[in-house]
Amino acid sequence: AQSVTQLGSHVSVSEGALVLLRCNYSSSVPPYLFWYVQYPNQGLQLLLKYTSAATLVKGINGFEAEFKKSETSFHLTKPSAHMSDAAEYFCAVSDGSSASKIIFGSGTRLSIRP
Amino acid sequence: DAGITQSPRHKVTETGTPVTLRCHQTENHRYMYWYRQDPGHGLRLIHYSYGVKDTDKGEVSDGYSVSRSKTEDFLLTLESATSSQTSVYFCAISESTGGPSEQYFGPGTRLTVT
Numbered sequence: 001a002q003s004v005t006q007l008g009s010h011v012s013v014s015e016g017a018l019v020l021l022r023c024n025y026s027s028s029v030p031p032y033l034f035w036y037v038q039y040p041n042q043g044l045q046l047l048l049k050y051t052s053a054a055t056l057v058k059g060i061n062g063f064e065a066e067f068k069k070s071e072t073s074f075h076l077t078k079p080s081a082h083m084s085d086a087a088e089y090f091c092a093v094s095d096g097s098s099a100s101k102i103i104f105g106s107g108t109r110l111s112i113r114p
Numbered sequence: 115d116a117g118i119t120q121s122p123r124h125k126v127t128e129t130g131t132p133v134t135l136r137c138h139q140t141e142n143h144r145y146m147y148w149y150r151q152d153p154g155h156g157l158r159l160i161h162y163s164y165g166v167k168d169t170d171k172g173e174v175s176d177g178y179s180v181s182r183s184k185t186e187d188f189l190l191t192l193e194s195a196t197s198s199q200t201s202v203y204f205c206a207i208s209e210s211t212g213g214p215s216e217q218y219f220g221p222g223t224r225l226t227v228t
Binding site: 032034036039041042043044046049051078081090094095096097099100101104105106107 | 197204208216219220221222
């Protein structure tokens with residue numbers, strides 16, 4: 001069965017500092033992995049996705065994630081945090097079915113200190 | 115942005131009353147999903163649909179039913195609302211093109227059961 005674990009329910013960084021949000025996955029099939037962002041009172045928006053092509057995936061708003069099979073990880077990074085990055089971030093894995101069902105992690109809330 | 119609307123956006127109802135939430139899409143996507151979002155749990159799949167009149171259960175389907183009579187509409191019904199169903203409900207759509215695809219989310223419906 002597929003699952004994801006997000007390490008840290010809340011991460012706080014200073015503006016301009018590196019952002020690192022951790023995600024580990026478990027999958028019985030080659031995984032498709034996603035990062036979504038949710039701003040307050042809004043729906044989820046796709047940041048980036050890994051679909052077995054390049055292991056380093058670039059997304060919107062300067063975010064990127066690296067797929068590491070040996071570590072079963074898909075951590076999200078951004079070199080320099082901006083105040084507008086404050087949001088909740090969800091890592092997710094496809095369950096491998098044809099119905100494109102996705103299993104979400106419990107989320108990490110990112111706060112940015114001025 | 116994907117053309118997904120949800121109605122109502124907010125609803126307060128009493129325990130034991132029936133409630134129907136509507137999701138409408140203009141993208142003609144095949145797959146539609148209903149999730150609930152609760153603190154500490156991320157998003158959990160309630161039901162999903164893989165075509166008109168074709169639906170299946172998700173992880174937390176007890177107490178919920180769904181219907182899809184047209185490609186564009188997916189209804190979620192709480193036959194007899196309970197306080198444990200107080201949550202934020204999200205609809206999502208996806209169009210699989212031979213492999214797992216990302217999902218696009220609506221703005222959500224905040225439901226309070228008193």
